Amino acid sequence: MTLKTLSPAEVKVLKDRGAVIVDIREPDEFAREHIPGAKNAPLSKAGGAVATHEGEVVVYHCKSGMRTQANAARLASIAKCEAYILEGGLDGWKKAGLPVAVDASQPIDIMRQVQISAGSLVVIGVILGAGLHPAFYALSAFVGIGLVTAGVTGFCGMARFLALMPWNRRSAA
Structure with missing residues (x-):
């Protein structure tokens, strides 16, 4: 079954x-940031499952629609009612000019923090390697190995570390 x-x-x-x-x-x-009135059921924790009643309609979405499409079969199997996918996800919703609840006091999502941190460390390693000593290239290599490991295993040590930072503790509630 597909959605x-x-x-x-x-x-x-x-x-x-x-x-x-x-x-x-x-x-x-x-x-x-989210669609007002939306329920949060992360795939990693709840598997996208929400309590529904017969006759209800459920619409699943993510940021761009890619995560939802990739997990459509899984979502279809847990939906106990009529279910759909929002085309383009939250990005598509915003592009259509529809309302979004934004809390700018919340930190940016962990994966963006990982991208910013990893990219910064790679650039710093290259600059220091070229300018001071070639041994600093090891910093870029270390970050690269970490990213490959995260991609292969699904475990990102940098994300776990960043989640412990004080600015990220508020959104954990």
């Missing part, structure tokens, strides 16, 4: 009629 994709305008109509909007992103992503 049909609906445009943001179609989802807005369903939402206005009482459809349950389910955001499958991580809690830190949801805390920063």
Whole structure:
């Protein structure tokens, strides 16, 4: 079974009629910005499952639609009611000019923090390696190995470390 994709305008109509909007992103992503009234059911924790009743309609979404599409079969199997996918995810919703709840006091999501940190460390390693001593190239190599390991295993030590930082503790609630 697969889930049909609906445009943001179609989802807005369903939402206005009482459809349950389910955001499958991580809690830190949801805390920063989400569709008003959406429920957060991260794939990593709840598997996207929400309590539904017969006759309800559920619309799943993520940031761009890619995570939702990649997990469509899984989401379809847990949906106990009529279910759809929001085309383009939250980005598509915003592009359509529909309302989004934004809390700028929340930190940016962990994966963006990892990208910023890893990219910065690679650049610093290259600059120091070229300018001071070639041994500093090892910093860039170390970060590269960490990223490859994270991609292969699904465990990102840098994300775990960044999650412990004081600015990220607020969104964990």
